[in-house]
Amino acid sequence: MKRFVRLLVTSRTYRQSTQHRPALREVDPANRLLAAQNPRRLDAEFVRDNALFVAGLLDLRLIGGPSARPYQPAGHYAALQFPDREYLNSEPDEQWRRGVYMHWQRTFLHPMLVNFDAPNRDECTAQRSASNTPQQALTLLNDPTFVEAARVFALRLLQGPAATDADRIDRAFVLAVGRAPAPADRERLLAFLQAQERHYAANPDDAKRFLAAGVHRAPEADALPAPALAAWTQLGRVRPRAAQRPGDHHPLLIRLIRRLPHPGQAARARPENSSLR
Amino acid sequence: MNFLTPEQINRRTFVTRSAYGLGGLAFALLAQRSLLGAVPAELPAEPGWRGALARPHFPVKARRIIYLCMAGGPSHLETFDYKPELARLDGQAFPESFTRGQQLAQLQNTVLKARGPIAPFSRHGQSGIEVCDLFPRIGSIADELCVVRSMKTEQINHDTAHAFMNTGSIIKGRPSMGSWLLYGLGAETENLPGFVVLTSKGRNGVQPVSARQWSSGVLPSRFQGIQFQSQGDAVHYIGNPEGVCQSTQRQVIEEIMRLNGSLADETRDPEIATRIAQYELAFKMQASVPELTDFQSESPAMLERYGVKEPGDGSFASNCLLARRLAERGVRMIQLYHRGWDHHDDIVGGMKEGAQAVDRATAALITDLKERGMLDDTLVLWGGEFGRTPMGQGTGRDHHILGFSLFMAGGGVRKGTVYGSTDELGYRAMENVVDVHDLHATLLALMGVDHLRLNTKFQGLDIRLTGVAGKVVRGLMA
Numbered sequence: 141m142k143r144f145v146r147l148l149v150t151s152r153t154y155r156q157s158t159q160h161r162p163a164l165r166e167v168d169p170a171n172r173l174l175a176a177q178n179p180r181r182l183d184a185e186f187v188r189d190n191a192l193f194v195a196g197l198l199d200l201r202l203i204g205g206p207s208a209r210p211y212q213p214a215g216h217y218a219a220l221q222f223p224d225r226e227y228l229n230s231e232p233d234e235q236w237r238r239g240v241y242m243h244w245q246r247t248f249l250h251p252m253l254v255n256f257d258a259p260n261r262d263e264c265t266a267q268r269s270a271s272n273t274p275q276q277a278l279t280l281l282n283d284p285t286f287v288e289a290a291r292v293f294a295l296r297l298l299q300g301p302a303a304t305d306a307d308r309i310d311r312a313f314v315l316a317v318g319r320a321p322a323p324a325d326r327e328r329l330l331a332f333l334q335a336q337e338r339h340y341a342a343n344p345d346d347a348k349r350f351l352a353a354g355v356h357r358a359p360e361a362d363a364l365p366a367p368a369l370a371a372w373t374q375l376g377r378v379r380p381r382a383a384q385r386p387g388d389h390h391p392l393l394i395r396l397i398r399r400l401p402h403p404g405q406a407a408r409a410r411p412e413n414s415s416l417r
Numbered sequence: 418m419n420f421l422t423p424e425q426i427n428r429r430t431f432v433t434r435s436a437y438g439l440g441g442l443a444f445a446l447l448a449q450r451s452l453l454g455a456v457p458a459e460l461p462a463e464p465g466w467r468g469a470l471a472r473p474h475f476p477v478k479a480r481r482i483i484y485l486c487m488a489g490g491p492s493h494l495e496t497f498d499y500k501p502e503l504a505r506l507d508g509q510a511f512p513e514s515f516t517r518g519q520q521l522a523q524l525q526n527t528v529l530k531a532r533g534p535i536a537p538f539s540r541h542g543q544s545g546i547e548v549c550d551l552f553p554r555i556g557s558i559a560d561e562l563c564v565v566r567s568m569k570t571e572q573i574n575h576d577t578a579h580a581f582m583n584t585g586s587i588i589k590g591r592p593s594m595g596s597w598l599l600y601g602l603g604a605e606t607e608n609l610p611g612f613v614v615l616t617s618k619g620r621n622g623v624q625p626v627s628a629r630q631w632s633s634g635v636l637p638s639r640f641q642g643i644q645f646q647s648q649g650d651a652v653h654y655i656g657n658p659e660g661v662c663q664s665t666q667r668q669v670i671e672e673i674m675r676l677n678g679s680l681a682d683e684t685r686d687p688e689i690a691t692r693i694a695q696y697e698l699a700f701k702m703q704a705s706v707p708e709l710t711d712f713q714s715e716s717p718a719m720l721e722r723y724g725v726k727e728p729g730d731g732s733f734a735s736n737c738l739l740a741r742r743l744a745e746r747g748v749r750m751i752q753l754y755h756r757g758w759d760h761h762d763d764i765v766g767g768m769k770e771g772a773q774a775v776d777r778a779t780a781a782l783i784t785d786l787k788e789r790g791m792l793d794d795t796l797v798l799w800g801g802e803f804g805r806t807p808m809g810q811g812t813g814r815d816h817h818i819l820g821f822s823l824f825m826a827g828g829g830v831r832k833g834t835v836y837g838s839t840d841e842l843g844y845r846a847m848e849n850v851v852d853v854h855d856l857h858a859t860l861l862a863l864m865g866v867d868h869l870r871l872n873t874k875f876q877g878l879d880i881r882l883t884g885v886a887g888k889v890v891r892g893l894m895a
Contacts, residue, residue, distance in 0.1 A: 350660025
């Protein structure tokens with residue numbers, strides 16, 4: 141088996157770039173020959189995982205245990221069509237666990253999961269659909285999970301090694317999509333940032349309410365000027381389509397693969413981890 | 418007829434675009450607009466998008482359906498099917514000649530006794546249609562109605578019976594009727610989803626309804642019914658985050674669309690063009706949905722007419738008014754579930770309560786549509802997933818599938834008529850029996866669609882709403 145894997149991963153075919161090349165557009169526009177990877181939309185749980193990971197919020201403990209409950213719109217369960225239930229979101233120690241640990245209300249999922257085609261789990265789903273709907277745009281824009289993640293991402297950028305706003309934008313691109321921005325994009329986003337900062341300097345109440353999303357609290361955030369943090373949070377809400385660069389290595393994926401225990405370790409890891417609960 | 422799968426559509430768009438280079442971009446986007454509904458911002462505004470059918474098969478009588486789904490299974494014997502013989506037999510043994518060998522739900526292995534209708538009926542209008550006195554306002558519009566007294570279904574439990582009524586099948590993954598209509602005919606609005614679901618519930622006989630009832634199944638998920646919340650925000654995440662005004666929200670969206678735009682240029686992935694369009698639609702919905710659910714423009718007299726106590730209170734009445742507003746804005750399929758008709762016990766109290774919840778609003782919706790000139794091309798359908806037994810069950814009635822009633826109004830139906838009948842005890846549909854597939858075939862025909870020619874490939878077969886059955890019932894059509 142090891143020899144087979146070596147043969148596979150050292151083969152010329154395997155080591156070819158999966159990037160789309162301009163020439164392919166003419167030769168094989170529909171990519172029938174699979175000369176490049178076709179872009180794929182992330183599945184529902186990973187859309188959230190990705191946003192949290194980019195922000196540095198994602199809780200990567202492999203701990204199992206009772207389900208985590210991300211923020212859910214108030215009154216969502218009013219339409220449950222079943223005996224009444226109450227939903228309380230998890231506190232900070234549990235809030236940012238991975239999507240696989242999310243609470244699933246059978247046949248009545250969290251709206252974020254529904255909007256990104258997570259199945260109801262009342263039957264086996266071999267292949268999820270990958271719709272492309274306005275509800276997804278609304279979720280990424282307005283769901284408090286994503287607003288909070290944008291703010292924590294902003295905090296990460298403002299506290300990070302980058303010295304100038306332009307450097308921070310570069311870093312934001314590398315962290316979020318694994319590449320540097322095009323110069324024109326950098327310029328546009330700098331202008332966007334300044335406009336947002338001016339707006340929030342002029343509307344301090346808006347800044348205060350905007351920065352209150354979610355349960356994440358950090359003293360470092362309070363020390364920063366609110367208009368700047370609000371402006372960078374707005375920049376964090378600018379989420380272009382994910383997984384767009386097939387050749388890029390997704391940072392979350394690499395991190396998760398590194399963390400996966402060897403089969404032999406799994407048995408040892410579980411008892412001590414489960415004591416966390 | 419040749420229908421395209423979404424993959425083929427994408428590929429076609431892709432090829433078209435590549436073949437024509439930049440000059441073909443607008444054409445490619447148009448093709449995508451018609452097949453996928455992705456509407457790029459730079460194209461001239463033109464309401465709606467086209468479905469898979471290039472043109473209707475039949476003359477279009479109805480452009481939209483408002484389906485008032487009485488979930489739980491209201492009794493036909495206390496709504497539209499008066500049975501004096503059953504009243505005479507009240508309390509006596511139910512004749513075994515009717516029930517021998519028949520499937521029963523909860524009444525299996527019990528002594529079967531007839532239960533007479535719990536309320537009297539009256540004749541209404543010029544048509545003289547008999548309607549139960551519990552529903553005086555629906556009775557008052559009898560001349561608009563096409564009552565079907567000979568419905569029959571195959572499913573005796575709620576979830577499967579709903580699935581059968583919505584999808585023509587109990588197999589999961591079959592598209593709901595609204596999804597079929599959206600897929601086939603497209604939408605008349607770009608500011609709202611084309612298939613909207615609202616729910617309300619009563620106090621008695623409340624049964625769960627699963628979201629799979631409005632699933633698009635094997636059709637692309639963009640054809641699925643979107644459940645609007647009856648209370649609070651109609652659509653989740655429709656409001657900006659706290660502290661974000663419309664203009665700053667717009668700036669964020671423009672940056673997203675711009676970055677996606679450069680990406681679309683590089684990768685030529687048609688999904689990115691769709692994504693850009695969906696952000697635009699999302700932004701439009703952020704304005705159109707609050708406008709839709711803002712009942713300020715409705716006069717107090719209008720609220721009173723529907724019986725809306727508090728706009729947006731989640732009641733059936735409020736949902737009916739919202740349904741009219743959705744219809745006005747070009748939504749193709751509007752489905753209102755009112756849960757509260759599963760009267761195994763206390764059918765006397767339950768029917769009274771159910772009638773109070775829906776009678777006034779149903780009649781108001783139909784007359785309101787008529788006054789606005791919309792009833793001509795809006796089809797209203799009122800009915801449950803099955804009926805109830807003429808045999809009593811304690812103080813109620815059990816599920817019943819062999820005969821039940823529903824009614825239609827507007828959109829090309831033959832008004833002021835009663836179609837079909839059950840036997841003298843209301844047990845079995847006897848004359849002009851209409852099964853669920855026939856109902857579907859007829860509804861599609863009224864929408865201009867031949868049910869035999871609206872299909873999609875799935876697992877190597879062409880599947881359709883009516884499966885391998887269904888016949889158009891001319892007697893229901895004007």
